[in-house]
Amino acid sequence: MSLKYLLVHLDQSERSATRLELAASLARQHSAHLLGLFGQRAQPQRVGVVATWPSPNYAAARDASQTAFQAACADLPHAEWRDVNRGGDAELLRHITDLARHADLVIMGQHDAQAPACAPEDLVGDVILGCGRPVLVVPYAGHFPEVGRHPLIAWNNARESARALSDSLTLIQGCDEAHVLSFSARLEEGESSCAEVQRHLAAHGIRARTEVILVENFGIMDLLLNRVSDRSADLLVMGAHAHIGFPFDNRGTGTRHILRHMTVPVLMSN
Numbered sequence: 321m322s323l324k325y326l327l328v329h330l331d332q333s334e335r336s337a338t339r340l341e342l343a344a345s346l347a348r349q350h351s352a353h354l355l356g357l358f359g360q361r362a363q364p365q366r367v368g369v370v371a372t373w374p375s376p377n378y379a380a381a382r383d384a385s386q387t388a389f390q391a392a393c394a395d396l397p398h399a400e401w402r403d404v405n406r407g408g409d410a411e412l413l414r415h416i417t418d419l420a421r422h423a424d425l426v427i428m429g430q431h432d433a434q435a436p437a438c439a440p441e442d443l444v445g446d447v448i449l450g451c452g453r454p455v456l457v458v459p460y461a462g463h464f465p466e467v468g469r470h471p472l473i474a475w476n477n478a479r480e481s482a483r484a485l486s487d488s489l490t491l492i493q494g495c496d497e498a499h500v501l502s503f504s505a506r507l508e509e510g511e512s513s514c515a516e517v518q519r520h521l522a523a524h525g526i527r528a529r530t531e532v533i534l535v536e537n538f539g540i541m542d543l544l545l546n547r548v549s550d551r552s553a554d555l556l557v558m559g560a561h562a563h564i565g566f567p568f569d570n571r572g573t574g575t576r577h578i579l580r581h582m583t584v585p586v587l588m589s590n
Contacts, residue, residue, distance in 0.1 A: 323350040323490050327423035329416060330389065330401075331360035331438040332381035335429050337388065339458050342585075343427045344392045344399075345465060350490070353398035356389040357419060358382055359405055359412050360438040378405070409440045413447070420451035425491075430582060432460035445579055448560050454487035454589045455560075459582050464554070467585045468492045472499045472553035473528075474544055477513040480559025484589040485517065488557040489524055491587065498528040499551050503535045503543065510534075541577040548584055560588040 328343035330336045340356065347354040362378055374382065386401050393399035404415040420426045428444045440446075448455045458464060468491040475481055492498055500517050504510030510532035521528045533543065548556050560575045578586060 321424060321487060321490055323424045324352045325355070325422065325424050326350075326352050326427065327355045327357055327420055327425070328427040329429065329439075330356050330358045330385050332385065333429070333432070333435055333438045335432070335435075335458070335460050336385070337392075338463065339427055339429050340389065340392050342456075342458060342464055342467070344396065346425070346427075347393070347396055347399070351397075352424070353400070354393060354396055355419070355423070356385075356393070356399070356401040357416060358385045358401065358403045359416055361409065361412070361440070362405060374405075409443075413440065413443060413450075416443070417447050417450045420447055420453055420455075423453055425487075426451060426453055426455045427458065428455055429458050430460045430579060435460070445560075445576065448575070448588050449590050452590070454484070454587055456491075457579065457582065457586045457588065459584065462583065464585055467555040469495050470497070470499075470551065470553050471495055471555040471557055472501060472548050472551055473517065474556065474558040475500050475502045475514060475517050476559065477502075478559060480590055482559075484557050484559045484587060485520070487589045488555075488587050489526075491555065492526060492557070493524065495526060498526055499547075499553065500528050500530040501544070501547055502530070502532050503540050504532050505535065507532055507534055541574050541581075545578070545581055545583065554584055556582070556584055556586045558586065558588060560590040 326343055326347055328339050343354055382403050389401045431441050444457055471492045473485060498521055500514050502510040502514050514530035518528050518530055
């Protein structure tokens with residue numbers, strides 16, 4: 321898949337600039353159109369004050385976002401900024417999801433429970449599950465000017481995992497080396513499946529090594545995050561929602577755990 325139409329979600333949080341920087345960098349790298357989508361919760365009105373739309377606070381945040389977008393994308397031939405706030409959280413999710421369905425890649429930010437709530441807590445997860453497109457989630461801490469030089473691919477031989485692998489190929493093309501990791505209850509099955517992934521990547525000119533970890537209990541997602549750190553990965557590629565094919569994880573819990581505790585950008589597909 322070529323990356324020719326990118327969408328980045330923006331709000332007034334400090335991390336919005338980090339997402340924008342990465343999105344603009346990817347747009348330059350792939351000569352892609354970049355759509356900046358400003359969408360956040362409206363500021364509540366004080367009691368006794370007649371509600372107006374947009375509120376002064378929201379208008380200031382909106383205008384600041386547009387100015388920052390124009391500055392970051394001044395050298396891009398195709399860049400567009402839009403404000404999509406209308407209605408409550410459900411309408412915000414609907415607008416972002418609808419537009420995300422037309423993007424080759426969606427860039428969003430991890431929810432930070434310690435920061436002011438600019439967007440609904442489950443916005444990222446809901447967009448991932450509803451848009452049908454790959455979503456690159458940027459952590460709320462750290463600097464990530466580029467991704468994909470040292471990818472770690474969480475593999476499970478399931479539909480979601482295969483989708484994420486395919487969606488990642490453009491991002492990891494030219495990487496130093498990909499690391500394919502599978503947690504399995506049976507060593508031979510894990511090794512055989514990983515070997516097929518290795519052949520698939522080799523057909524795209526991507527060198528990869530594989531690793532299978534035998535597991536017999538819970539804590540799979542923490543083991544995965546530890547491996548990301550151990551391998552100095554700059555991108556985690558994984559399927560979303562289903563139990564990610566790893567044993568002992570209930571449906572959806574693995575996705576939510578990673579979205580809460582991720583430390584590097586994560587490409588998720590459903």
